[in-house]
Amino acid sequence: MEIQERYQVAIKFDEKQVTGKTVDYALWRFRPDVDETLENILKPLDMKVNKEKEGVYKLKDYEYYRWQPEDGWAELARLASKYNDKAGFEKRKAALIPCIMEALQLSPLPPKPNSKPIFTAVRKFDGYTVQNMALEVMPGVYLSGSLYRPSKMKGKIPLILSPDGHWLQQRYRKDCQIRCATLARMGAMAFSYDLFAWGESMLQFEYEDHRKSLSMAVQTLDAIRLLDYFLTRKDVDPERVGISGGSGAGSHTVLITAIDDRIKLSAPAVAISSYFYGGCPCESGLPIHLCGGGTNNVELAAFAAPKPQLLISDGGDWTAHTPLHDFPYLQNIYSYYGAKDKIENVHLPTESHDYGVNKRKALYDFVARNFSMNINAINEDKVSIETENDLKVFGDKGEKLPSNAMKGYAQLENYFKKLDDVK
Template identity: 70%
Template sequence: MKNLKQVQVDDCSYMALGSESCYLHSESLSRFFIGRAGGGILKSFLLVIFSLFFFTNLSAQTQNSDNLYKKPLADVLKEIQTRFKVQIKYSEPQVKDKWVNYADWRFRADVDETLENVLKPLDMKVNKEKPGVYKLKEYEYYRWEVQDGWAYLDSLATKYHDKASWEKRKAEIKPELYKALMLSPLPAKINSKPIITAKRIFDGYSVENIALEILPGVWINGSLYKPLNAKGKIPVVLSPDGHWEKQRYRADCQFRCATIARMGAMAFSYDLFAWGESMLQFKYEDHRRSLAQTVQTLGGIRILDYFSSLKETDTSRIGISGGSGAGSHSI
């Protein structure tokens, strides 16, 4: 055995393995505690205590049913990479202090099934970036497979067969949504005037930036695209921006809103909370907090209030459209 050394204690020898645990020959163990001078209750008690310590220490270092055959997640991921010849990208904080129970029993012949078995109990998953390359992620509760989404929508569709029953359910859900978002009651409106930049004229439409104060010192910012020479009431399309680079100032967003304006409607493109221009006031980390949904929803309500107050707005024709994070906000 590696690192074993002989130790002499009162003419009684035992074997020590490093400094962590020890193995004592049974006869030497008895002689050490009971001694040649005769046994005793105290010495017998010490023998029991030492034995318990020894076996507890040994058990802690060994995989067995007492510790659910657990292994550190980092070790399991390394073993998966070696066995299946794949790469798994992850950071140290993601795996720190995480353990996998029954680790070896979770392995299967297929790498994807193995990863699911290992990570699902930890509320984690991997995204497959390309063949043989995975990235470790926290469980994305908001991301469903397309077929799962359709199946859920189909199940909801079976519950309501006419407009009256649908409207009844809508009336029940709406106040609960406000409660869940901590917007019941709504905060008082801020009486400050909106900040509006100078209007810029383009081919068939104009653009002006607008900032609305939705809470004391908290602003939501957007760009208003309006048709030139419009007559009568004008419909409005709210266009919250999603999680794209350059946010609402990227080219495709401007093309879309400009086209809507040329078609005769006002388009208002605005940033998500703690995203885009909102990051002049808040950090990115604030965007990941649960309160972000509350502030974002309040911003949408105040934008709706603002456009409803404009004399040129056709309040019977106000819509909303968005993708990515703005898609969930639109819903």
């Protein structure tokens, strides 16, 4: 209360946040500037404030993953000073990737199950079909999703992996179905899949398990195993494999593209920022960002060069400054490869954190140009929205889940521990 009265500001907080918390010599930490005072007093408590507007603050726990924009930009400048040509950047990349795989506890990769994918019946719609699919990515751990394909296919077609982000209703959402169905109507195979302990993965794990560090390892392995499977199919063109996810799935998009050369195009949406490392342990719970003396998601996005990459950003989240610092950095890295035209940014300053219609249109245009797809087939009104149960692999209540399915985070931890012991 004294800070509010002395500086004539308002601080929003919940009584539970401050009950029982004290700071020694608090009055000696006061300074003429309210921002400096708040930092001095809150830092010992591992707390901070977000400045919502002039004179209004909101009390929050310390967020390791969210830096002040100026600090993030300074870090990006430090990283940029490490290389000034293609050879220097390739050396940096070669040093970081093994460290990242080690940090993810995926070096070496866990043994691949010999099981075949599980499919449901095909459902037919206007210009596309949908079929649910589950893949065993490690013994007893299943990844679920829905496969959208053109109604008529000839030869090898593009594949677009579509991981789901941290939005309600998971991959069952209307906007997620629209995006994947439209890509299928344009001529691609689009696979929409769950994050770990999200969607049907919650048949095996609790929602709280998604906020634990191994979620990052499992999600990474999910994408690797999907690529392993899809690139054995005769109808997939290995030179036209892309990935696009939004929010937390945008971080996932960047990471997979950075470590797996089989991805030929990427489009992270409302995700990538030099001052935001991912607010969920599935994005930053394992120490990949400590590799090479420190890295960030923008540098990892640069690992895609010279492959086509689209950053979709908006004015309502941590991507608000993308055109000012992050995108120019990426353009510079791409210029090392003579491919500055292959990195694009669609910035929507009046929009917020979602994968809305304008963001989807940016994706359609980008994929159509780079993968030679039918842009004239874009018509979101032609998409039929299915129910959540329609999109499930294992039945309305999980009654079809295989008998060997792992149950609970403790079993997952034990599995990774055994892998570590073998190493």
